[in-house]
Amino acid sequence: MPNKSIRSVSVIIIFMVLAIAASLFSIATGAVMVPLRDIAAAVLQHDLPGVNREIIWNIRLPRTLVAMLVGANLAVSGALLQGIMRNPLADPHIIGVSSGAGLFGIFLLVVMPQYDYLLTPAAFIGATLAAFIIYLLSWKDGVNPLRIVLAGVAVSAFLGSGISAMLTFYSDRVQGALLFMVGGLAAKSWPDLSTILPYSLIGLALSMLFSKQMNIMMLGDATARSLGIRVELSRLWITAIATLLAASAVSIAGLLGFVGLIIPHVARLLVGGDYRFLIPSAALLGAAVLTICDTMARIMFSPMELPVGIIMGVLGAPFFLYLLRRRKA
Template identity: 65%
Template sequence: MITTSPWKLTIIALFALSAIGGTAFSLSAGAVYVSLADIWDALQDPAASHRDVIWNIRFPRTLVAALIGINLSLSGAILQGVMRNPMADPHIIGVSSGAGLVGIAVLILFPSYAYLLTPAAFLGGIGAALVIYLLAWQGGISPVRVVLAGVAVSAFLNSGISALLTFYSDRVNGALLFMVGGLATRSWPHVSLLIPYTLLGGTLALIGVQRMNVLLLGDAEAKSLGLRVEGMRLYLLAVATLLAASSVSVVGMLGFVGLIVPHAARLLIGSDYRFLLPASALLGVTVLTITDTLSRIMFAPVELPSGILMGVLGAPVFLWLLRRRGA
């Protein structure tokens, strides 16, 4: 595999073009097809014929999809580095389950406090991540222990979610969509909610990019270079959880994005986080904007939740990537 910087920059440029293409596809496709020229007119002219469809419905939903794609992809990439496990992602290791349990508890038990959903989901996610980290740590991080601890904690938390849905079956309408993950009815308030978390999480991730590369050398080598390994892991764990929890609070427990996207980017661009983070973010925009658009149009007028389509398409793609790598 070519690993020179020009190759990596070329891949990032291609991912940027694919992100633009996915965004354009999301804006143009739907019950009413809107050409790119009409989209531009609608964004510029308040009196344009498709202004309401583009500005009030498709544009904010597309921005939400892009921001969620960035957040989950960055979260997955960080977790895979921190845990030294390419199978780690917010959904599989239980971070999303922790955020989801608290989020569903707020929706079902305290609906009047729905405005606290994001900070509550963050606390649930960071709590789950810390438990998994403590269970997996035994003189260092073992990739096998991370997966086993994550699966166990996720199963425990999912049991809590099931219990809430069972005991409060008369209040589960919104919670069911939250469990599956979807972008239906997402609009400008959700964009405003996500942007600060994306900017903060992305900035904090970029600040730690060099230290993430040092962590890849192993604990002993990282400590010999002066890195406070456990402190850095906790910092990155908090950043990944912030990104994942903000996404869960807006679109629910959307799986596979944080697993597939960073893994696919790594196969093409390598493990250098200076390139991997921007590549993952751009590819995340592409994947989620296209997936969300397909979920809207495949069975129109019925809309399929994006989480279902992501699982159906994501599992075969992930297996194909593993076979190409020879894993």
């Protein structure tokens, strides 16, 4: 194995350890501190008596697992979008894909709350439509990275206006949609985990399946075509995978921004641009970072809990401005 590959695998192992440590930190930390031995007893033996078992199994463990999957989905979605659009500023939230999912999700929550079990497929349809419109608007003799961002910002603003209009007409139901708009993981439980898990497994597996094509497409469209890649078809499939991952995350955690922007960049700095290593490293790092941020959101102003979207916004906005300034330079 080449030295670069050994280094990348080592980084992935470090990210895996970090994700496990973040999950233990999340389960152990809160209004009631839970010893690590109790966590091990509850998870491995299922025979832990008393209140700690209830805290672990019914509150913290499912929320932690949901946070890890949401973080992994958004991070990998961002990595895929940045690759196929050849734009380091691409991110499901910034370019409008999450807004499409959010519009359809908010519609279900405030207009037809009795159909809330359809939230994930509705979010996927909304995200797919948004991605298609953005792609259509940015196409002119090929895909231009700047046009993608500008089209995404415009579409995101338009969809945001639709969300605001719905919340205005259904002002009595705003409270139920508020956390969805900010992005949060409060009260997530086992049903939420069972909802996002299949989408995560399918999306992450397909991402790895297309990793070789992603590497070839990063060489440019002309080179990819000369090597037998059907560029537009591959780009369409990869966009669909990224949309599936983003939509499943949005349907559970709401309009959570900047995870798909920050994490792929950090992972790329450490493992390089090879998507065979970038995808698993982004998934693990995304899981770790969102889990840590969610834990901090729970304990920073205890007993009041902040939505994790606020924490990610505080971290992500300066990072976005840094990337924008570096590109202009």
